[in-house]
Amino acid sequence: MNSSLYKYILGVADNCLILGQRLGELCGHGPNLETDIACTNISLDLFGQVRSYYQYAAKVAGDNRTEDDIAMLRPEREYVNVLLVEQPNTDFAFTIVRQFLFDVYHYLFLNELQKSKDETLHAIARKSSKEVSYHLRFSSDWIKRLGDGTEESHNKMQNAFNELWKYTDELFHLTDADLDMISQGIAVDTRGLKGEYYSIITEVIEEAKLKTPDLKYFQKGGKLGVHTEHFGYLLSELQYMQRAYPKMQW
């Protein structure tokens, strides 16, 4: 099996799975009906995308593993999502800031992935980028609405930006598998997206009358399988059914 390609697909896909799971937690618990529906619809988009990636990864692996095995049966250290997407839904400000910080990246990333020499990744990226442009509209809209809202909503948004900012730099870190795939024209060199990423974010932050956090220290580890303390809880809920009733089907 092409192990760099397999690892690269997981690196892209796991972000969608874990963020989709976080958003899914809000099903029936959103702050109001509309945001509840929006978050779960975005979650559904991400799960749809992740299925395409995992089906491809299973094919690349070339053994008996299925998309479900990859999603449900890996231990914690084998998930390679960025730390940002596993952060909890502390309040709606955290949920929407996390979403926005990921959406901007995801949007820029998928635009570039459409140039991949790998046909399957190219096709998934084309399909997904249409969906993600709606996610980005939704989250940007809420950043402005709440940042430029009441004193309380403003403070909560600023607090969420300050807390989550340290997880943004990791989006642009590259693993050995990433570098290998970049050299073959398959992967996106995310280092090239960093400038545009922060400039889009700063623009929205300013429009929302918020302040861009000034931080020198960034947290990393997710891409190497070293996760924050929240991850184990997320995974136990995600995997519970398959662990308790192996091979159970819906």
Added chain:
Amino acid sequence: MAILELNIDKRLKPILEKVSDPEIPVLSILQMGVVRSAHLFDGKVIVKITPTYSGCPAMDVIGEDINKAMEENGYKSKVELVLSPAWTTDWITEKGRNALAKYGIAPPLDALADKAALLDNKKIVKCTNCGSTNTIVVSQFGSTACKALFKCEDCKEPFDYFKCLK
């Protein structure tokens, strides 16, 4: 659209016309532009379909419904999912758009108008109940990922708008 129609075997077309989208039962999967091709190979039917949205839960049901409809007509069939080229709302046929409006879902506007309606709150989406364009967005996501929720300020009726996907 014309190119897509050419890829559907004439013998299979009447069968596929009777298979509907489970989320929007007034629309056949052909009007929806979900069927990419349908051919007969050695007595076996191969139908290629494409998802509207990646996570669309209707795709599995559509696949099963196609197989069932083919079986009822004496064909063995296999449904394959293709992602490229990606589905766009432009593939919904004129008949399909009319059926949507009649069912209570405002059909998609072009990309620019769509953005103006959803983001800048321009009043251009026509109410499916009274026809007024005095309408506002309630939520960018509606009952399914492909729709947004609108409300008519004149007749006060809420309705779905099928978002433009390009």
